[in-house]
Amino acid sequence: MTSQKKLQGLVAATVTPMTQDGEINLAVIGQYVDYLINEQGVRSVFVNGTTGEGLSLSTQERKQLAEEWVAKGKDKLDHVIVHVGALSLPESKGLAKHAAEIGVDGIAVIAPSFFKQVNKDALVAFLRDVALEAPGIPFYYYHIPPLTGIQIKVEELLDEMVEQIPSFHGVKFSDRDLLDFGRCIAKNSSGRFALLYGVDEQLLSALTMGATGAVGSTYNYFGKANNLMLEAFAKGDLSTAQKYQFCIQEFLSFAIAEGFGVPQIKAMMSLVSGIPMGPPRLPLASASEEFVANVKVKLEDLKSSLYHLF
Template identity: 25%
Template sequence: MKCEYITPAVTIFDENRKLDIESLHNLYDHLIKGGVDGILILGSIGEFFAIPIESKKELIRLAVKKISRRTKLLVGTASMDINETIELSKYACEQGVDGIVVISPYYFGLSQQSVEEYYDKVADECPGDLYLYSFPDRTGYDISPNVTLNLLRKHKNIVGYKDTIPGMDHTRELIKLIKPEFPDFKIYSGFDDNFAHNVMSGGDGCIGGLSNLVPEACSAWVKAFKDNDLKMISDIQRKIDCLMDIYQVGKPFVPYIKRALMLKGISVKDYCSFPLPMANEQEILKLKAIMEKSGLI
């Protein structure tokens, strides 16, 4: 079975909350060495919501140069200001990225008609491949399968969809409606533990945050599907199920992914955008317990 595992990379900051270039280089090398099929920068876990546009452009330039076509590079370009979304989308495409990922507007819930009109405008202005990003826990609504189908019939540059929901019901409906007419359209789950279910349902894999920590396990999962190795698929599922506890150590989960990377020995820092916390001693002990149980440390 064809499938992919793409890492939504964390953004590493220094103590002044500026981009930590050396740590970002270390992270990208770690992910590429681990064999992931692509890297997404400036996603939700990448704290896009708290980074100024000029720093976003700096990060795009840095990632393009450092990753240097060694794996696919996607960029989250969403902003509450659609003009900024369009500006950053054009900039990212000009820099040579492989595609942009745009979450729908948040704060106020939108009607599905408004969602379609929003993506019509973004797709019309975007000069490259565009991936829709549905995250109802953050936006208050989804991007419906019917709206997705309408958009695909109008815009050839809409090529994929990241569906970040806890279960598979919505993703499954997307697959059932979209794939018969657009078999090459990529449908990814946004939670790591849905990867296998996604692929077995006819989807294309996952864009999941745990691959920051275990890219080698995630790439092995992809290989296991290609090899029809059911035992390996099952073994990695159980490992990922255990590691999903990291998401529950504290809220939001971003600082704990960064601290887990440090505990694993990856040379990064765990500073986050204000007011996201840093892991305290009790939380670090919880992380260590999860990672020891999973065989990471």
């Protein structure tokens, strides 16, 4: 694909469909692509990330998924960004090389997180070595300290990434630290790279600071609502944008109280899209029937008051 379009707007962090016996289910990816475009208005995806259980998949499975998303998204999706991060540098480099060979539109790498005593120079060196395996492919740093435990500020990494990684195109910023995010925005006054926010319930706040787009799991099923929020914000209609954000926050607050993670996101996707996403991979356990029933009731309540959002 290797699109030269600027990555902006909503990017769905895709789930990995699985069969009931825990194997990846490639057969529904084409249906998944059409659903995102036609029902949610989302034309870019982030594959094999946290929501996609990327680090619970084998290297071969990650390659198969990347290939299928590229094949089924051809001439339909604007961007297929594939996460190629791993604990092992050779594994991550191999995934990056494969991604380039199949024609993805971008690669992303998370900070390796088993060894927590990582300094910024070593982290940038790791990212650089992976990016060099796909020199013609836009590279994005995937920053998610709540999961990795690596607390190095993105602001501290930006200058080195720009200098050492010729293919550097931006950051997937999945953290609530708006101070760090704001400092990154200030360093990006020329708009040279993309700063994509990754905490869905705070997207409007990030937009006011200058976020150029967003990557998140809720855009799989709340893409339409979030697109309406983006449109209102672009028009300067903050009141309407707030209405959409507050609606999304209401649902997420409810879901988090019920217990919300990858298993619940997969159940949500199956419920909303009608596409069987299957169970998560162990050690994650499937969402309970009670969760699904409660979510169904909550969605119906939201539809009755804000029917045009869903």
